[in-house]
Amino acid sequence: MGSSKVQRLSGMQKQVLSLYRGFLRAARSKSEEERCKIESIISQEFRRNAEDVDRKNFLYIEYLLRRGNKQLDQLKNPGTTGLSSLQLHYSHPSSKG
Amino acid sequence: MAASRSTLPLMKYLRVRVDALPRNTPLTLASNLLIRRFSEEVRGCFLDKSEVTDRVISCVKNFQKVDPSKVNPNAHFQNDLGLDSLDSVEIVMALEEEFGFEIPDNEADKINSIKLAVDFIASHPQAK
Numbered sequence: 001m002g003s004s005k006v007q008r009l010s011g012m013q014k015q016v017l018s019l020y021r022g023f024l025r026a027a028r029s030k031s032e033e034e035r036c037k038i039e040s041i042i043s044q045e046f047r048r049n050a051e052d053v054d055r056k057n058f059l060y061i062e063y064l065l066r067r068g069n070k071q072l073d074q075l076k077n078p079g080t081t082g083l084s085s086l087q088l089h090y091s092h093p094s095s096k097g
Numbered sequence: 098m099a100a101s102r103s104t105l106p107l108m109k110y111l112r113v114r115v116d117a118l119p120r121n122t123p124l125t126l127a128s129n130l131l132i133r134r135f136s137e138e139v140r141g142c143f144l145d146k147s148e149v150t151d152r153v154i155s156c157v158k159n160f161q162k163v164d165p166s167k168v169n170p171n172a173h174f175q176n177d178l179g180l181d182s183l184d185s186v187e188i189v190m191a192l193e194e195e196f197g198f199e200i201p202d203n204e205a206d207k208i209n210s211i212k213l214a215v216d217f218i219a220s221h222p223q224a225k
Contacts, residue, residue, distance in 0.1 A: 017186050018202050024190050046183055 012061055019068045020046055026075045034081055142222040144196075149219045153211055156195050162186060173210040185209055192218065197225040 020042070027038040053060060074080055121215055141201040150170055163178050174180045174188060189205045200208070208214050218224050 014202075014206060017206065019184060020183055020186050021190065021202060021205065024187070043183070043187075044151070050181075050183070 012058070012065075012082065014064055016046070016061075019065060022072050023068075023075065026072060029076075030081065038075070072077075144219055144224050146219045149196075149224070150211075150215050152195060153192060153206065153214050153218065156191055157188060157211065160184075160191070168211070170211050170215070175209060189214070196221075198223040 023042045024039065027042070030038060032048045049064060053064070055061075104111070153169055154170070157163055157172075157178075158168050160180075162180060162184060167178055172178055174185045175182070185208070186205070189200060189208050192214055193200055198221060200217070204217065208217055
Protein backbone atom coordinates (compact mmCIF):
# COMPACT_ATOMS: atom_id res chain seq x y z
CA MET A 1 0.00 0.00 0.00
CA GLY A 2 1.33 3.38 -0.96
CA SER A 3 1.54 6.21 1.49
CA SER A 4 -1.50 8.44 1.59
CA LYS A 5 0.36 11.70 1.61
CA VAL A 6 -1.55 14.57 0.07
CA GLN A 7 0.29 16.05 -2.86
CA ARG A 8 -0.02 19.80 -2.75
CA LEU A 9 -0.47 21.22 -6.20
CA SER A 10 1.36 24.43 -6.95
CA GLY A 11 -0.63 27.33 -8.30
CA MET A 12 0.80 26.81 -11.76
CA GLN A 13 0.03 23.09 -11.65
CA LYS A 14 -3.57 23.86 -10.81
CA GLN A 15 -3.78 26.21 -13.77
CA VAL A 16 -2.45 23.53 -16.08
CA LEU A 17 -4.91 20.93 -14.79
CA SER A 18 -7.72 23.47 -15.00
CA LEU A 19 -6.84 24.22 -18.62
CA TYR A 20 -6.69 20.50 -19.41
CA ARG A 21 -10.10 20.03 -17.79
CA GLY A 22 -11.43 22.97 -19.78
CA PHE A 23 -10.37 21.38 -23.06
CA LEU A 24 -11.99 18.08 -22.13
CA ARG A 25 -15.22 19.89 -21.25
CA ALA A 26 -15.20 21.83 -24.52
CA ALA A 27 -14.64 18.59 -26.43
CA ARG A 28 -17.86 17.20 -24.98
CA SER A 29 -19.93 19.73 -26.90
CA LYS A 30 -18.54 18.58 -30.25
CA SER A 31 -19.59 15.57 -32.31
CA GLU A 32 -18.51 12.16 -31.02
CA GLU A 33 -15.97 11.67 -33.78
CA GLU A 34 -14.50 15.14 -33.40
CA ARG A 35 -14.41 14.76 -29.65
CA CYS A 36 -12.16 11.70 -29.90
CA LYS A 37 -9.75 13.60 -32.12
CA ILE A 38 -9.69 16.58 -29.80
CA GLU A 39 -9.10 14.50 -26.70
CA SER A 40 -6.30 12.60 -28.41
CA ILE A 41 -4.54 15.74 -29.61
CA ILE A 42 -4.94 17.54 -26.29
CA SER A 43 -3.68 14.54 -24.34
CA GLN A 44 -0.58 14.26 -26.53
CA GLU A 45 0.09 17.98 -26.39
CA PHE A 46 -0.12 18.22 -22.60
CA ARG A 47 1.97 15.11 -22.03
CA ARG A 48 4.61 16.17 -24.53
CA ASN A 49 4.92 19.52 -22.79
CA ALA A 50 4.98 17.78 -19.42
CA GLU A 51 8.08 15.89 -20.54
CA ASP A 52 9.83 18.55 -22.60
CA VAL A 53 9.32 21.71 -20.59
CA ASP A 54 11.51 22.37 -17.58
CA ARG A 55 9.12 22.83 -14.66
CA LYS A 56 11.19 25.75 -13.42
CA ASN A 57 10.86 27.62 -16.70
CA PHE A 58 8.00 29.70 -15.34
CA LEU A 59 8.02 32.27 -18.11
CA TYR A 60 7.57 29.68 -20.83
CA ILE A 61 4.92 27.80 -18.86
CA GLU A 62 2.98 31.03 -18.38
CA TYR A 63 3.25 31.64 -22.12
CA LEU A 64 1.92 28.15 -22.83
CA LEU A 65 -0.94 28.70 -20.39
CA ARG A 66 -1.91 31.98 -22.07
CA ARG A 67 -1.74 30.43 -25.53
CA GLY A 68 -3.70 27.42 -24.34
CA ASN A 69 -6.44 29.59 -22.89
CA LYS A 70 -6.77 31.45 -26.18
CA GLN A 71 -7.06 28.17 -28.05
CA LEU A 72 -9.63 26.98 -25.54
CA ASP A 73 -11.68 30.13 -26.09
CA GLN A 74 -11.68 29.39 -29.82
CA LEU A 75 -12.67 25.80 -29.20
CA LYS A 76 -15.59 26.88 -27.02
CA ASN A 77 -16.99 28.79 -29.98
CA PRO A 78 -19.86 26.72 -31.42
CA GLY A 79 -18.56 27.55 -34.88
CA THR A 80 -15.38 25.64 -34.19
CA THR A 81 -16.03 22.03 -35.10
CA GLY A 82 -12.59 20.67 -34.42
CA LEU A 83 -8.95 21.37 -33.77
CA SER A 84 -7.95 21.54 -37.41
CA SER A 85 -8.81 25.23 -37.43
CA LEU A 86 -6.66 25.86 -34.40
CA GLN A 87 -3.02 26.41 -35.10
CA LEU A 88 -1.31 24.08 -32.70
CA HIS A 89 2.44 24.23 -32.96
CA TYR A 90 4.44 21.07 -32.48
CA SER A 91 7.87 22.67 -32.43
CA HIS A 92 10.00 21.61 -29.51
CA PRO A 93 10.35 24.40 -26.96
CA SER A 94 13.83 25.61 -26.08
CA SER A 95 13.96 25.31 -22.33
CA LYS A 96 17.23 27.05 -21.62
CA GLY A 97 17.92 27.43 -17.89
CA MET B 98 -7.36 119.71 41.12
CA ALA B 99 -8.50 116.25 41.87
CA ALA B 100 -7.05 113.55 39.63
CA SER B 101 -9.59 110.98 38.61
CA ARG B 102 -8.41 107.44 38.11
CA SER B 103 -10.26 105.13 35.84
CA THR B 104 -9.33 101.53 36.54
CA LEU B 105 -9.73 99.22 33.57
CA PRO B 106 -11.14 95.84 34.50
CA LEU B 107 -8.32 93.32 34.15
CA MET B 108 -10.74 90.50 33.58
CA LYS B 109 -11.36 91.89 30.15
CA TYR B 110 -7.97 90.74 28.91
CA LEU B 111 -7.71 87.41 30.62
CA ARG B 112 -7.88 84.33 28.36
CA VAL B 113 -8.56 80.91 29.73
CA ARG B 114 -7.55 77.84 27.70
CA VAL B 115 -10.22 75.19 27.65
CA ASP B 116 -9.11 71.62 26.84
CA ALA B 117 -11.84 69.29 25.70
CA LEU B 118 -11.29 65.89 27.21
CA PRO B 119 -12.47 63.09 24.93
CA ARG B 120 -14.30 60.44 26.83
CA ASN B 121 -14.10 56.86 25.59
CA THR B 122 -17.17 54.81 26.05
CA PRO B 123 -16.26 51.14 25.72
CA LEU B 124 -18.38 49.32 23.17
CA THR B 125 -19.94 46.16 24.44
CA LEU B 126 -19.63 43.38 21.91
CA ALA B 127 -22.90 41.65 21.44
CA SER B 128 -22.29 38.16 20.18
CA ASN B 129 -25.05 36.56 18.18
CA LEU B 130 -25.01 32.83 18.12
CA LEU B 131 -26.63 31.47 15.02
CA ILE B 132 -27.87 27.95 15.21
CA ARG B 133 -28.27 26.20 11.91
CA ARG B 134 -29.99 22.92 11.38
CA PHE B 135 -29.77 20.78 8.30
CA SER B 136 -32.85 18.78 7.63
CA GLU B 137 -32.37 15.08 7.94
CA GLU B 138 -34.92 14.64 5.20
CA VAL B 139 -32.40 15.78 2.58
CA ARG B 140 -30.46 12.60 3.25
CA GLY B 141 -32.96 10.72 1.11
CA CYS B 142 -31.60 12.40 -2.05
CA PHE B 143 -28.12 10.91 -1.74
CA LEU B 144 -26.97 7.75 -3.46
CA ASP B 145 -26.18 4.63 -1.49
CA LYS B 146 -22.48 4.50 -0.68
CA SER B 147 -21.93 0.89 -1.66
CA GLU B 148 -23.61 1.50 -5.01
CA VAL B 149 -21.39 4.52 -5.59
CA THR B 150 -18.32 2.48 -4.70
CA ASP B 151 -19.21 -0.25 -7.19
CA ARG B 152 -19.84 2.24 -9.98
CA VAL B 153 -16.65 4.22 -9.26
CA ILE B 154 -14.54 1.06 -9.25
CA SER B 155 -16.15 -0.12 -12.48
CA CYS B 156 -15.51 3.27 -14.08
CA VAL B 157 -11.85 3.33 -13.03
CA LYS B 158 -11.28 -0.25 -14.18
CA ASN B 159 -12.38 0.76 -17.67
CA PHE B 160 -9.60 3.31 -17.79
CA GLN B 161 -7.07 2.16 -20.35
CA LYS B 162 -3.96 2.81 -18.28
CA VAL B 163 -5.29 1.08 -15.18
CA ASP B 164 -4.51 -2.50 -14.15
CA PRO B 165 -7.98 -3.73 -13.10
CA SER B 166 -6.54 -6.11 -10.51
CA LYS B 167 -5.13 -3.18 -8.56
CA VAL B 168 -8.41 -1.30 -8.30
CA ASN B 169 -9.88 -1.53 -4.81
CA PRO B 170 -11.83 0.86 -2.57
CA ASN B 171 -8.60 2.08 -0.96
CA ALA B 172 -6.57 2.54 -4.15
CA HIS B 173 -4.80 5.85 -4.65
CA PHE B 174 -4.77 7.07 -8.25
CA GLN B 175 -1.09 7.99 -8.38
CA ASN B 176 0.54 5.90 -5.66
CA ASP B 177 -1.28 2.63 -6.30
CA LEU B 178 -2.56 2.83 -9.87
CA GLY B 179 0.49 4.59 -11.32
CA LEU B 180 -1.45 7.44 -12.90
CA ASP B 181 -0.26 11.01 -13.32
CA SER B 182 -2.15 14.20 -12.54
CA LEU B 183 -3.48 14.49 -16.10
CA ASP B 184 -4.87 10.96 -15.80
CA SER B 185 -6.55 11.95 -12.53
CA VAL B 186 -8.27 14.80 -14.34
CA GLU B 187 -9.56 12.37 -16.95
CA ILE B 188 -10.84 9.96 -14.31
CA VAL B 189 -12.72 12.68 -12.45
CA MET B 190 -14.19 13.84 -15.77
CA ALA B 191 -15.33 10.28 -16.49
CA LEU B 192 -16.96 10.09 -13.06
CA GLU B 193 -18.81 13.33 -13.82
CA GLU B 194 -20.37 11.73 -16.86
CA GLU B 195 -21.12 8.50 -15.03
CA PHE B 196 -22.99 10.25 -12.21
CA GLY B 197 -24.39 13.11 -14.26
CA PHE B 198 -23.15 16.19 -12.44
CA GLU B 199 -20.25 18.62 -12.73
CA ILE B 200 -17.45 18.72 -10.18
CA PRO B 201 -15.90 22.18 -9.72
CA ASP B 202 -12.16 22.52 -10.25
CA ASN B 203 -11.18 23.16 -6.65
CA GLU B 204 -13.04 20.03 -5.56
CA ALA B 205 -11.80 17.94 -8.49
CA ASP B 206 -8.19 18.78 -7.64
CA LYS B 207 -8.60 17.11 -4.25
CA ILE B 208 -9.95 13.82 -5.57
CA ASN B 209 -6.95 11.54 -5.99
CA SER B 210 -8.21 8.19 -4.72
CA ILE B 211 -11.19 5.87 -4.99
CA LYS B 212 -12.20 6.63 -1.43
CA LEU B 213 -12.19 10.41 -1.87
CA ALA B 214 -14.17 10.06 -5.09
CA VAL B 215 -16.77 7.89 -3.39
CA ASP B 216 -17.01 10.21 -0.38
CA PHE B 217 -17.55 13.25 -2.59
CA ILE B 218 -20.08 11.64 -4.91
CA ALA B 219 -22.04 9.92 -2.13
CA SER B 220 -22.42 13.24 -0.31
CA HIS B 221 -23.52 15.17 -3.39
CA PRO B 222 -27.30 15.53 -3.79
CA GLN B 223 -27.14 15.96 -7.57
CA ALA B 224 -25.47 12.61 -8.24
CA LYS B 225 -27.72 10.31 -10.24
